Amino acid sequence: MALRDTSRPETAGPAAAAAALDAADRDRLLGGAHHDPHALLGAHPVRGGTLFRALRPHARAVSVLVDGMRNPLVSEGGGLFSAVLPYPRIPAYTLLVTYDEDEREVHDPYRFLPALGELDLHLIREGRHEQLWRALGAEPMVHQGVAGTRFTVWAPNAQGVRVAGDFTYWDGTQYPMRSLGASGVWELFLPGIGEGDRYKFEITSRHGHRFLKADPMARCTEVPPDTASVVTASHHQWGDGQWMAHRGDTPVHEAPFSVYEVHLPSWRPGLTYRQLADELPAYVKEMGFTHVELMPVAGHPFSGSWGYQVTSYYAPTPRLGSPDDFRYLVDRLHQAGIGVIVDWVPAHFPKDDWALARFDGDPLYEPGNAARAEHPDWGTYEFDYGRTEVRNFLVANAVYWCEEFHVDGLRVDAVASMLYLDYSRDSGQWEPNVFGGREDLDAVAFLQEMNATVYRRCPGVVTIAEESTAWDGVTRPTDAGGLGFGLKWNMGWMHDSLQYIQKEPVHRKYHHHEMTFSMVYAYSENYVLPISHDEVVHGKRALVSKMPGDWWQRRANHRAYLGFMWAHPGKQLLFMGQEFAQGAEWSEAQGPEWWLLDDGYHSAGDHRGVQALVRDLNALYRARPALWQRDTDPGGFRWVLCDAAEDNVFAFLRFAADGSPLLAVSNFSPVVRHDYRLGVPREVPAWQEELNTDDARYGGGGVAVGPPGALKPADGSLALTLPPLATVFLAPVP
Structure with missing residues (x-):
């Protein structure tokens, strides 16, 4: 913070x-409970000249420097x-602060006047600041011609707020903040x-x-277990202009959407954002795959939560690098033609005493009713969706990830809760809404506002x-x-189909x-069919x-x-490791069992076969609009x-928009079914096999649906050989 050499300034008179x-003012100022320290500190016109007052704990002496003249205080x-x-x-002035070891010239x-405008404060009070991160938090800037950082925080119940940091040895005495009135900022x-x-x-x-x-609006944080916020600014130069200009050309529900769900810290353990890129x-x-879905990347203190207990909603986890490093990863995915979905967790937050919980000494982000604030499943707090500033915090956060990191979607966790x-x-642990129902009307309004704003x-x-x-x-x-979401996970399909497929064929x-x-x-x-991380952990076994x-x-x-999943109406989502039939449950400590694909492993061919199938399913999926349009x-x-039980x-x-069909047949019995007849459209003169999950390339038995070449129906029915435990796709011969 030194400005220039001050070894020999001229000293003014007494x-x-x-x-x-x-x-009372002195006690409140030194005790960190004063709402307007600028009224007491700094320079103020008085009878006889200008009053200067500085607060510099541990200083031996302080002088005011004006035009090279030292004026001791x-x-x-x-x-x-x-x-x-x-x-x-x-006058224009700086301070000369003398400590035991050195003397520093500082501003x-x-x-300084407030560095936050009236429009910002108005929007914050209204709960309509859609770029809240530009108003609150730590913002490096040049203010009144001087470089520094503007610190702002919403703490309406506080008596006083001060800035503490490594630059004050974590003692806030030196830097009390001013209250900006009714905004609570x-x-x-x-x-x-x-x-x-x-x-x-x-x-x-x-x-x-x-x-x-810690700053609720911090855009960068220390690596856990350290918990401080870090001043940051972005310097990333985006190279995904082509992607951003055209990603919305086709509505997502009419476009191919095949998602690979990834837990970044464990996909390749030890890799940073830039190495992952x-x-x-x-x-x-x-x-x-057309998209990746990243399990939560927002800052979280406990890695075992997989990111679902967020303490820093505006900061990507620093475990893998800086915010600009994460931008670089998104940029590289876009340049490869891959969309990026991030998991977003507005349903609850943890109780860590340095984070959001009882932020200014009272319930602030959580409801004041303790029973209502507690999330019974996860030992966390729920957000107070009825409070305008809290709703604004979350709505702006959704916008933040989309605008600042160019993400293409938000998968919102735990909406039902x-x-x-x-x-x-x-019964007895909750209170009905004003209409006597069990719906949380504030949460409904929040989700509607979030979706409408993001879109x-x-x-x-x-x-x-x-x-x-x-x-x-x-x-x-x-x-x-409606709630306004673009897509919804089809949990019913997931549950029912997994129940079926786990049965012995004789019981199916x-x-x-x-x-x-x-x-x-x-x-x-509008559905997504999810086989997510939730289905391959906690004793549920890998797929x-x-x-x-x-x-x-x-x-x-x-x-x-x-x-069957790729053929079924709805978009697809598959969690990492399941694309090559990993046999063990996922562990965030080890990640996918990539060694199963190594040449030295005796069953590597089996796993590579499943991997090749997923690759070919995605290729067929992209090539055939009938599967997604x-x-x-x-x-x-x-x-x-549908009744061949x-x-x-x-x-x-399945039919594309132009009416072209694709036939999908699944045989979930372990026997070959010969001369199996199926009714097909009469206007299609011949069919051909497009993909067969029993193909020897995938580790199957190589049973074909018919002789090589075209398969021709007779009397509106097509005779096929159905491979055992297999799904086959057939399309009209061009």
């Missing part, structure tokens, strides 16, 4: 003593120094503080307690709800009374409806390990199931065979 501070004790100097108007933070511009400096807010609650809190885009592109007042609560501001972005109930209108537009006929029931409601929402039978049958079931249109699907066979047609 200054007049300043009137002592009012005892008088110590008042407690780190306060003051004097009335004979300047009729407040006085208390000579506190502000201070600190000259000389810049990128890389660590800080927290030292808050004095209305109860008199004093504590340090060299490997992840190449792998995802080779595998043919937000929508219902009685979620995981017994308005960020063309081409999609929001995706993880919503496990039959709530009506999750993907209906907000102007029609009793569960046939579990595979057909999804088509009863398939067009009630291939859920399957019955010996190793060959488990792999065959796995392949047939994936084929009419996912939300009932006219894009027709059952061919005794045979464990399912067959249906």
Whole structure:
């Protein structure tokens, strides 16, 4: 913070003593409980000249430097120094602060006007600041011609707030902030503080307690277990202009959407964001997925939460690098033609005493009702969606990830826990809404506002709800009374189909409806079919390990199931490791078992075969609009065979917008079915096999659906050989 050599400034004559501070003001100022320190510190016109007062704890002496002239101030004790100097108007000045070891020339933070505008404060009060991160937090800037950082924080219940950091040895005494009135915002511009400096807010609650809190709006944080916020600014130069300009050309529900879900810290353990940028885009592109979905990347203190207990909503986890490093990863994925979805967690936050919980000494981000604030499942707090500033914090956060990091979508976690007042609560543990119902009307309004704002501001972005109930209108537009999401995870399909596929084939006929029931409601929402991390942890076993039978049958079931999934209406999502039939549950410590694909492993060919199938499924999926163009249109699907329970066979047609069909047939029994007849459209004279999950290349038995070449129907039916435990795709011969 030194400005220039001050070894020999000329010393002015004696200054007049300043009137002592009012005892109450002095106590509040030194105790961190004053709402307007700028009224006491800095320079102020008084009778006889200008009063200068500085607060510099541990300093031996302080002088005011004006035009090269040193004007010593008088110590008042407690780190306060003051004097009335004979300047009729407040001059341009700096402070010379002498410590035991050195003397520093610094700018006085208390000579600066507020660095936050009235429009910002108005929007914050209204809860409508859609770029809240530009108003709150730590913003490096040049203010009144001086470089420094503006610190702002919302703490309406605090008696006082001070900035503490590594630059104050974590003592906030030197830098009390001023209250900006009814907004509840506190502000201070600190000259000389810049990128890389660590800080927290030292808050004095209305109860008199004093504590340090990380910045809720911090855009960078220390690596856990350290918890300080870090001043940062972005210098990344984006190279994804082509992607951003065209990502919204086709509505997502009418576009191919095949998602690879990734936990970044464990996908390739030890890799940084920039190292991942060299490997992840190449792998995802080779595998043919259109998008990656990243499990939460926002700052979280406990790695074992996988990111679902967020303490820093505006900062990517620093475990893998800086915010610009994360931007670089997104940029590289876009340049490879891959969209980026991030998991977003507005349903709850942890109780860490340095973070959001009871932020200014009272419930602030959480409801004041303790029973309502507690999330019964996760030992966390829920957000107070009815408070305008809290809703603004979350809505702006959704916009932040889309605008600042160019992400293409938000998958919103645990939506059901937000929508219902009685979620995981017994009778007597919750209160109904004003209409006597169990719906959380504030949460509904928040989700509608979030979706409407994101879609308005960020063309081409999609929001995706993880919503496990039959709530009506999750993907209906907000102007029609819906929640406004673009897509919804189809938890019913996931649960039912996994229940079916885990049964021994001999028992599957009793569960046939579990595979057909999804088509009863398939067009009630815009769906994603998710086989996510949730299905391969906590004793649920990996996907291939859920399957019955010996190793060959488990792999065959796995392949047939994936084929059925890619054929079914709805978008697809597959968690890492399942694309090559990893046998063990996922562990965030080890990540996917890539060694299963190594040449030295005896079953490497089996795993490579499943990997090749997923690659080919994605290639076929992209190439055939019938598989994605009419996912939300009932006219894009027709059952061919839905009641063959005794045979464990399912067959249906998918249609593209131009009417071109694709036939999908799944045989979930371990026997070959010869001369199996299926009704097909008469206008198609010949069919050909497009993909067969029993192909020897995938580790199957190599049973073909018919002789090589065209397969011709007779009397409107097509005779096929159905491979065992397999799904086959057929298309009209061009």
